Amino acid sequence: MRGAAGKGNTLEFGPRTVAVVEDNPSMRKSIERLLNAHGLKTEGYSSAEAFLNHATATEIDCIVIDIHLDGMSGIALRHGLKTTHSTLPVIFITAVDDDALEAEARGAGCVAYLHKPFAAASLIHAIDKALATD
Template structure:
């Protein structure tokens, strides 16, 4: 069965580029423009990993990870952000993140985090 990665980012160009990268790995990819859109559809099909922007309109990535956990979903989360600082990183990792990358991120680093997420 093909693993599915969700990409949650309010920047369409990041969503498309990340989706293309995920698909190049032989994985299925679903993209969402907001955390709210993702949360509304998470029951519809299994998601094996989430890649999310930290700062978005409405719910941000850290709040998304917290909402997933509170709803009983134990999905690995990789955080990406254009504003990397240690406080943001600490919040993201404290919310259960398995990776934290600054935009523009290195594709190989993201692939490494995806592989780590899908091992579990």
């Protein structure tokens, strides 16, 4: 993704972009508003398939994925990205408290795994961490 060195959440070319893949429209909008308020650009997608069909990977710096999506799951999306050799940092979010699911998500590779409802600061911290390693 755009791996140029920058300060905070912006590069010399502009703000960093976070894709939000969440099938709940109000949750997706809430996350996008939060990230926009912290100087990040966002692209919202209602499904993994919509992300795969419409996202421009070179313009995305990080992705926040709900694990339980209609159609392809968030974990399946992550596995699919890995098969294309994507190094896009991933943050998983879920409303389900399940240790086996968390282990599977972490095994798929993620910067953070957050349980809904999560504190805004937790998501911002996870994104800052993801962008620092990008």
